[in-house]
Amino acid sequence: MSELFAMDFFRNAFFASILLGALFGILSFFVVTRKMAFLGAGIAHTAFGGVALGVFFGVNPFWTALIFCVISAIAITKLTRLGKLTPDAGIGIFFAFSMALGALLIKLKKAYTFDLQGYLFGNILAVTSCDLLITGAVLLFFLPFIALFIHRILFMTFDVEVAMSSGVRTEYLDTALFAFLAAIIVISMKIVGIILVSALVVLPASFGLVLTKNFRGVIAWGIIFTLCTMCGGLVLSFFMDTPPGATMVVLGTAAYGISLIVNALK
Amino acid sequence: MTIMHAIELNNVSVRYEFDVVLEDINLTVEEREIVSIVGPNGSGKSTLLKTIMGLKEPFAGTIAVFGMEPEKARRKGSFGYLSQQSNYDSVFPVHAFDVVAMSRYAQCRIVEKLSRKDRSIIETSLARVGMSELAHRSFGSLSGGQKQRVLIARALALEPKILILDEPATGLDVVSQDSFYELLRQLRDEANLTIIMVSHDIGAVSEIVDRLACINRKIHFHGKPSECAPDEMIAKVFGRNIHVVRHDTNCPTCRGE
Numbered sequence: 278m279s280e281l282f283a284m285d286f287f288r289n290a291f292f293a294s295i296l297l298g299a300l301f302g303i304l305s306f307f308v309v310t311r312k313m314a315f316l317g318a319g320i321a322h323t324a325f326g327g328v329a330l331g332v333f334f335g336v337n338p339f340w341t342a343l344i345f346c347v348i349s350a351i352a353i354t355k356l357t358r359l360g361k362l363t364p365d366a367g368i369g370i371f372f373a374f375s376m377a378l379g380a381l382l383i384k385l386k387k388a389y390t391f392d393l394q395g396y397l398f399g400n401i402l403a404v405t406s407c408d409l410l411i412t413g414a415v416l417l418f419f420l421p422f423i424a425l426f427i428h429r430i431l432f433m434t435f436d437v438e439v440a441m442s443s444g445v446r447t448e449y450l451d452t453a454l455f456a457f458l459a460a461i462i463v464i465s466m467k468i469v470g471i472i473l474v475s476a477l478v479v480l481p482a483s484f485g486l487v488l489t490k491n492f493r494g495v496i497a498w499g500i501i502f503t504l505c506t507m508c509g510g511l512v513l514s515f516f517m518d519t520p521p522g523a524t525m526v527v528l529g530t531a532a533y534g535i536s537l538i539v540n541a542l543k
Numbered sequence: 544m545t546i547m548h549a550i551e552l553n554n555v556s557v558r559y560e561f562d563v564v565l566e567d568i569n570l571t572v573e574e575r576e577i578v579s580i581v582g583p584n585g586s587g588k589s590t591l592l593k594t595i596m597g598l599k600e601p602f603a604g605t606i607a608v609f610g611m612e613p614e615k616a617r618r619k620g621s622f623g624y625l626s627q628q629s630n631y632d633s634v635f636p637v638h639a640f641d642v643v644a645m646s647r648y649a650q651c652r653i654v655e656k657l658s659r660k661d662r663s664i665i666e667t668s669l670a671r672v673g674m675s676e677l678a679h680r681s682f683g684s685l686s687g688g689q690k691q692r693v694l695i696a697r698a699l700a701l702e703p704k705i706l707i708l709d710e711p712a713t714g715l716d717v718v719s720q721d722s723f724y725e726l727l728r729q730l731r732d733e734a735n736l737t738i739i740m741v742s743h744d745i746g747a748v749s750e751i752v753d754r755l756a757c758i759n760r761k762i763h764f765h766g767k768p769s770e771c772a773p774d775e776m777i778a779k780v781f782g783r784n785i786h787v788v789r790h791d792t793n794c795p796t797c798r799g800e
Contacts (some may be wrong), residue, residue: 310635428648428655435645436631442596442624443649443701444617490636490681 281515289404290521293468294507296412300461301477302500303423306492307454309482311434316353317478319368320462321471323349325396326375327463329382339467346459349375354455398522399470401511412464419457426450431492473522477503480529487536506532547610549574549705549737550595555604557587557594564590566761568604572754574704575731577738579752586759588741589627592707595739596622609704620650623698625708631694634683639693642682643668646701668696671726687714695723699730706730708740724751 281287308317327345331338353367362370423430432440433447441447466474481499488498510525517524550572557565564587572578580588593599595606597613608616616622623646647661657665669675672692677685682693691714698706706727712720728751730736742748749755757764 310632425653425655428645429651431637431641432645432649434632435635435637435642436626438593438598439624439626439631439697440645440649441598442617442622442707443646444620445649486636490683491638492636492641495636 281512286402286404287511287515289406289409290401290511291508292409293401293404293412294511295504296409296416297465297468297477298504298507299500300412300416300419300465302481302503303419303496304458304461305478305481305483305499305503306485306496307430307434308458308478309486310492313364313458314479315365315368316350317458317462318471318475319353319372320346320350320459321466321474322372323375324463324466324471325379326382328396329379333382333386339463342466343460343463345375346463347456350455350459351452354451358451395470396466397470397472398520399466399468399473401468401521404468408464408468412468415457415460415464419461422453422457426453430454469525470522473526476526476529480506480533484533484536487533487540502529502532548572548607549576549609550739551607552595553605555594555601555606557590557599557601559590564760565594565601565758568758568762570756570762570765572737572739574737575735576754577727577731577740577752578754578756579748580739580741580756580758581743581748582758588758589709591758592624592709592739592741596624596707620646620701621704623701623703623706625691625694625698625706625711627709627713633690637682638679639669639674639682639685639689640665640678642693643678643697643700646697649701664702665696665700668700669693671699672696673722688716688719691715692719704735704737706736706738706740708738710741710743712742712744724748727751 282291308314324342324346327342328338330345331341334341349371353362353364353371356362357364357367429440429445430450432443432445433450437447462474462478465477469477481503482495484502485495485498489495506529507525510528511521513519513528514521514524548571550570552568552570555565555568556563568591580591582588590599594601595608595613597606597617606613608621611619611621643665644657644661647657647665648655666675666678669678672695674689674692674696677689682690685693691711695708695711698708712723715723727738727740731738740748740752754765754767756762
């Protein structure tokens, strides 16, 4: 095992797993309790349009994807809040549009060959120190945000009208939460790909909800679950010579399935 | 000097898209008054409550809550609101205590921390609805009536000036309903609360309320229950096909006098 950690790329991948474990362990709780799992997957796909915009205009695709996703997430929530659109219809439209826009732009930019495999499954073994820094910076903002507002976000998630009538500034909290959601999804997409991102937004809290019925426990179990799945999947993929992202998804889903069976047998 | 009403609506009209759901509503509620809003399904009762709290903007008219705009009153925690049962997630992973605590956290400025006073308010609110012993049970595991009581405790924990209750008796059995109405009376007398509630049951509420407002898009009757809503009004609000059973002991018409 120690020879694994002697390798730079493996160490970086391991640290990335820990950072993402903490981010998704917490984020997943709000995604699942607000029944926004589809939004998570939708934003991950929307990012494709953002990436293509960057490629097309010759700027760093990471930043265009980030901006594009944050704007999309906020636009979807605003439109649904105004009652012009149902959330799933809104996400469906953005999702399809961005994928199509992406395909169009990439085709127009003929010289570019797009790495679809990398986009779907990411490449955690190619994580750079810069990726780690950005992920760490997001975590550094996300943790205090949650620590300061968790009960108000909880209130808003539970019962938005009563939260508003009780004085919670739901519009600001909502926007901030969606901006974080989009940012976390985009930074992790590059590292683990959309398939794993879609899994990470739903699996941790779903697992936590099987084990406990209190939000503190659900979040704690969600973090433990994500850390174990990601770090475990990483090590396993090395020995089995399988793609890390896919190994993590299979491992996480298996762990969730086992938790359901054990719970049913209790 | 003009008298400050707890709630004052002047010529308020509200619409959803192109449907006018409330038209030209004039309503005043005084401090320490219990007012019940009655009317058939879809008559705009819940919309009226939301409009009072500024959750729904009227397209005409003005609203004042203790002389303030509804939004300002909301920020100050003036409204203890119990929404209709269908509006919340009933298997949300929280304890009953956490649900009641939400009200205290809602009024935190930046840092969310419960003081000793906050805790005692939460405990008193739970005790008032008889839920102290189940405070640390998971909210999802409670029965419908128990959930309703926890939500009433949450509205009380805000220490509001006005309680706004949308069909509060839903899910409560007859005994709990009676003690609930008794609790409302106590809250008005001891905590100086103003209470507005939507109810389907004209008979039951007419015993405890100071005034009734019957609405069906417009206000058709607004007065003391003892003045007893005339049959034409009932027909206007609910339609002709209704048989209203009233057990209002204060009402001479009901007593057959």
